[in-house]
Amino acid sequence: MSWNVILRRIFLVDLIKGLRLTFSYQRPGAVYTEQYPLERPPVAERYRGAPRLNNHPETGETLCIACNLCALACPENLIVVGWARTEDRKKRLTTFTYDLSRCMFCGLCEDACPVDALELTQDFEIATYTREGLIWDRQALEEGPQPTRYSR
Numbered sequence: 842m843s844w845n846v847i848l849r850r851i852f853l854v855d856l857i858k859g860l861r862l863t864f865s866y867q868r869p870g871a872v873y874t875e876q877y878p879l880e881r882p883p884v885a886e887r888y889r890g891a892p893r894l895n896n897h898p899e900t901g902e903t904l905c906i907a908c909n910l911c912a913l914a915c916p917e918n919l920i921v922v923g924w925a926r927t928e929d930r931k932k933r934l935t936t937f938t939y940d941l942s943r944c945m946f947c948g949l950c951e952d953a954c955p956v957d958a959l960e961l962t963q964d965f966e967i968a969t970y971t972r973e974g975l976i977w978d979r980q981a982l983e984e985g986p987q988p989t990r991y992s993r
């Protein structure tokens with residue numbers, strides 16, 4: 842073993858070099874860790890996340906015409922559309938159930954929707970403590986997820 846190697850070991854040169862490199866990344870400008878949930882990361886433009894049942898922005902009425910095409914398009918059969926006939930024989934949406942626990946976010950349901958009522962949004966915070974919590978009813982679909990917002 843050469844004197845050079847022995848001296849490096851005695852004076853812990855490699856350890857000090859490693860520590861110097863480690864601490865050089867402690868500067869706020871050099872931090873690469875995402876600061877979620879304080880800072881929400883941007884998701885890809887075509888990301889398909891939480892489903893949303895859209896309402897008309899002015900009237901607040903649902904855009905859904907209860908045609909059931911989304912349920913028929915879903916390979917997992919996880920959408921259940923409830924409807925009733927109005928007095929003038931029009932179909933009116935009553936209930937809408939979407940089982941997120943079985944959804945693979947393929948987007949076939951939103952593609953099938955003729956009026957853009959059903960949409961897979963960029964919301965990604967859909968975790969819940971129970972399986973039942975993943976079965977969204979019409980109200981949950983219209984309101985969307987309500988995750989806790991953290992601030993510094």
Ligand code: SF4
Binds near residue numbers: 945951
């Ligand atoms: S995204 Fe795919 S699996 Fe999920 S409800 Fe729509 S069609 Fe079904």
Ligand code: SF4
Binds near residue numbers: 905955957
């Ligand atoms: S396809 Fe669209 S309009 Fe038809 S039931 Fe589904 S969400 Fe409603």
